[in-house]
Amino acid sequence: MLDLTGLKKTFNAGTVNEKTALNGLELHLKEGDFVTVIGGNGAGKSTMLNAIAGTWLVDEGSIRIDGIDVTGLSEHKRARYLGRVFQDPMTGTAASMQIEENLALASRRGALRTLKPGITHKEREFYREQLKILDLGLEDRLTTGVGLLSGGQRQALTLLMATLKKPKLLLLDEHTAALDPKTAAKVLDATDRIVKKDHLTTVMITHNMKDAIAHGNRLIMMHEGRVIYDVSGEEKQNLHVRDLLAKFEEVSGSEFANDRMMLA
Amino acid sequence: MNIANLLNALPGACAQGLIWGIMAIGVYLTYRILDLADLTVDGTMCTGGAVCILMMLKGYNVWIAMLVAFLAGMAAGMVTGILHTFLGIPAILAGILTQLGLYSINLRLLGNKSNQAINVDKYDLLISLRYIKDVPLYRNTILIVAVITLVLIAILYWFFGTELGCSIRATGSNANMSRAQGINTDLNKVLGLMISNGIVAFASALYTQYQGFADVNAGRGAIVIGLAAVIIGQVLFGRIHANFACKLLFVSLGGIVYYLVLQVVMWFGANTNDLKLVSALVVAVFLGLPHLKEKYFNRIGRKGGVSRA
Known part of the structure; x- marks a missing residue:
């Protein structure tokens, strides 16, 4: 469903701020794959999603959806x-x-x-039904301005918007990182339900290793713009956070010096 | 300071305010909906009138002349839009560039003169400052401009409820989200700028007929007057929970209030040369007010826990 072949992207090429964000990235997803992505800061996780989404064009390689x-x-x-969140x-x-309207x-x-x-009466009924899935009471507030919603509500709404029209690929860029733990769990739960219901091919970046293990059927770890670890199926089911930490130290040769990931 | 003089001047002020209200609706579309400060309007506020007069002097019907003026404004908006999106020039600068270029074009349209008059007795103008009193109701300038304003608001209300109109609103509200939802934000910005400048040029065509001449300096500071109308409308009626059509109506009313206040200021004997300074000050104050409020008056315990006991 998704084929990333030899992706390269360098920001600020030729300056002191030169940063190679993607360095020959390869990733191939089958239809229905739900892959979670972990990696340290600057590993190229968000860069990968932005490359797929086309925020800018890559320097080399090809992207096929x-x-x-x-x-x-x-x-x-x-x-x-x-679909993007x-x-x-x-x-x-x-x-x-x-x-x-959103x-x-x-x-x-x-x-x-x-x-x-821009919107028809029939649509409104459909949206009301869809909003019920989120279980946030938004179905009774169709004409409320989105600016009045909380961060969690807006994120859940974005998730619904991303999947309202079934996408070939759902891209989630740490979509629960800015939410409080309870809301984050709720949004993740809604994510799981929607992905399962529509059988969506999904890429989810997360800083939370427990989430990365608990969700999806495949897990990849990125480092310096490449995939350095790729597990799926039963092997992934049996993973523990300490395995991932050990793996990271092994391949990167450095301690996982990121409190956010350690504590998660 | 004869009160009769003031009362006599009010209908004229009302008509001018209505016309500038239409112009301000154009400004509202870019400033509020697209979230762009578009300075092109200082140019188009002359271009529309110049085109209108040129067409009428060549014998075209007034409606056709105004339609062409509208299209000329759209063309100017398109230039700004392309400078901004395709060439990546910041919107303010793109507007200034177009506005400057338009100055030369406007002079050419006016036959290389700084102004061009049109005789209301010889040409069949839709509105004129002579048609305010002592004319049949259907020829009354205030009524005609008011009807035009309402029709314009109705059209805009419909348009911004369509799929295309919604995508323009989304572009102004959140460009990132819009692109993620498949909206071509560059195209929508150009489109928004075209519609806005088309409306401004149309207002310019009306204003030129009203005055009976087009002046190359007619648009100088137009953006400030437009913003003034937008802001006055917001300050006076902003607390009313209103739909989009009503908000546009408030902008129009803001234009009328602006001109009525101006008339009163002049009645008090203000020098007309000072009016632009007064306008600039008024707009600066109202634009700055929300910021001042936020920064200096809205913070609890600014001096460390103010007791209200």
């Missing part, structure tokens, strides 16, 4: 294949618009936007 080469496509053109709850929704925008992802009504 379901066999379609999207390497040179602009961000908004790739959006038809992708960002780390910052403010990024995924339009604050000055209503809940139903959903209506999302349900038209990939479609030509014409002079037809």
Whole structure:
């Protein structure tokens, strides 16, 4: 479903700030794969998602989604294949618009936007049903401005928007990192349910190793712009956080000097 | 200080305020909806009128002249939009560049003169400062401009409820999210700038007819007057929970209030040369107020726990 082949990306090339973020990245996902991604700061996790989403174009390599080469496509053109949830709850929704308007925008992802009504009566019923899945009481607040929602509510709404029109690939960039533990658990739970229900191919970055082990059928660890560890199936089920820490020290030759990951 | 003089001047102020209210609706679309400060309007606020007069002097119908003025404004907006999106020039600078370029174009449109008059008796103008009193109701300038304003608001209300209109609103609200939802934000910015400047040029065409001449300096500081109307409308009616159409109406009312206040200031004997300074000050104060409030008046315990006992 997703094929990343030899991806390279260098930021600020030729300056003192030169940073090779992706260094020959290879990743191949089958349909229905739910892969969790871990790695230290600057390992290239978010860079990988941004490369897939087309925030900028990669320097080398190719990106294929379901066999379609999207390497040179602009961000908004790739959006038809992708559902995205960002780390910052403010990024995924339009604050000055209503809940139903945000959903209506999302349900038209990939479609030509014409002079037809931006939202129809029939849609509203559908959105009400969909919002019930989130179990946050948003189904009774369709016309509430999104700016009035909490971070967790906005993140859950973004998740729904990303999956309202079934994407070929769902990209989750630490989408629970900015939430309190209880809300984070709720959003993760909703993620699991939606991914399972629609059988979505998913890439989820997380800083929480327990989550990385508990969710999905495959786990990859990234370091210096490459995948350095890749487990799936039963082997992944039996993983422990200490295994991952040991693995990281082994391949990177350094201590996992990141409190956020240690404590998680 | 004869009160009759003031009362006599009020209908004219009202008509001018209505026309500038239409212009301010154009400014509102970029400033509030697209979240861009577009300075192109200082140019288009002259271009529309210049095009309108040129067309009418060549014998075209007033409606066709105003339509072409609208299209000319859209073209100017498109130039700014392309400078901003395709060439990546910051929006403010892109607007200034277009505005400066338009100055030369406006002069050419006016036949290399700084102003060009049109005779209300010889040409069939839609509105004029002569059509405010002692004309049949259907020829009354205030009524005609008011109806035009309402029709414009109705069209905009419909448009910004369509899929395309919603995508323009989303682009202004959150460009990252819009691209993630497959919206071509560059295209939508250009489109928004075109619509905005089209409306401003249309207002310019109305204003030129009203005055009976087009002036190359007509647009100087137009953005400030437009912003003033937007802000006055917001300050006076902002607390009313209103839909989009009402918000546009408030902008229009803001324009009228601005001109009525201006008229009163002039009645008190203010020098008309000082009006632009007064306008700039008023807009600066109102733009700065929310920030001041936040910074100096809204912080509990600024001096360490203020007791209200």
